[in-house]
Amino acid sequence: MNRKSKGINAERELIHQLWGIGIPAVRVAGSGSMKYPSPDIIAFSNNQTLIFECKASIENKKYISNADVNQLIEFANKTNSKAYIAVKFTNKGWFFVETNDLIKTKENYVISLDIVKEKKLDFQNTIKKYKKLD
Amino acid sequence: MNRKSKGINAERELIHQLWGIGIPAVRVAGSGSMKYPSPDIIAFSNNQTLIFECKASIENKKYISNADVNQLIEFANKTNSKAYIAVKFTNKGWFFVETNDLIKTKENYVISLDIVKEKKLDFQNTIKKYKKLD
Numbered sequence: 001m002n003r004k005s006k007g008i009n010a011e012r013e014l015i016h017q018l019w020g021i022g023i024p025a026v027r028v029a030g031s032g033s034m035k036y037p038s039p040d041i042i043a044f045s046n047n048q049t050l051i052f053e054c055k056a057s058i059e060n061k062k063y064i065s066n067a068d069v070n071q072l073i074e075f076a077n078k079t080n081s082k083a084y085i086a087v088k089f090t091n092k093g094w095f096f097v098e099t100n101d102l103i104k105t106k107e108n109y110v111i112s113l114d115i116v117k118e119k120k121l122d123f124q125n126t127i128k129k130y131k132k133l134d
Numbered sequence: 135m136n137r138k139s140k141g142i143n144a145e146r147e148l149i150h151q152l153w154g155i156g157i158p159a160v161r162v163a164g165s166g167s168m169k170y171p172s173p174d175i176i177a178f179s180n181n182q183t184l185i186f187e188c189k190a191s192i193e194n195k196k197y198i199s200n201a202d203v204n205q206l207i208e209f210a211n212k213t214n215s216k217a218y219i220a221v222k223f224t225n226k227g228w229f230f231v232e233t234n235d236l237i238k239t240k241e242n243y244v245i246s247l248d249i250v251k252e253k254k255l256d257f258q259n260t261i262k263k264y265k266k267l268d
Contacts, residue, residue: 026162026172028161028162028163034149049183080178
């Protein structure tokens with residue numbers, strides 16, 4: 001399986017998890033092919049739109065480019081959405097970092113598995129609070 | 135160009151039109167590949183999410199299946215969105231029909247070019263009112 005397919009499969013897994021707690025979610029099509037900012041996933045909780053830029057990592061650290069972060073913030077601002085960088089660490093599951101909690105490096109941003117584990121930024125603690133109430 | 139590519143190009147054109155009036159819009163990825171309801175396009179106006187099921191027609195009538203309409207309504211209800219069937223009639227441009235304004239046939243629904251022209255359901259009259267104010 002190539003890298004793109006793996007990314008899509010990871011995104012689909014997150015969409016399943018969101019629908020699983022009653023939050024409608026969709027995957028955004030080929031954001032690369034148009035010039036506009038766009039997230040990878042959009043989800044709809046009660047009166048709160050959530051947007052996710054999704055990454056996967058087999059290492060314990062994931063670097064995120066300024067461009068990725070900036071376009072996510074731009075889209076969030078234009079749509080009044082709550083933005084998260086969602087990182088799936090291999091065998092550790094998904095973690096969710098708000099853009100203003102990202103750690104800046106010289107060149108870009110970094111998300112460290114140790115820190116997101118310590119801060120308990122997993123699905124249960126960050127996303128489940130948005131669980132949709134009927 | 136095959137039918138799928140034509141459909142995608144038409145959707146991209148509508149996304150350009152929406153961004154052109156300041157409304158952020160995205161194309162939803164391969165709705166067919168997951169079991170959940172989903173629209174083709176999601177757009178974000180002031181406090182109003184708009185969702186579109188997109189169709190193209192070279193004829194003066196376009197039939198829309200019950201399944202397409204029902205899953206659009208389901209998604210709209212779950213996300214408090216405003217739903218439109220968007221039909222691009224060749225050389226006539228886009229028209230936007232609310233789901234409860236669709237005309238029921240024996241088997242499905244139909245959108246007629248004559249009627250949408252008469253009712254002036256074009257972009258200018260139906261969508262431009264959502265134009266985003268900063």
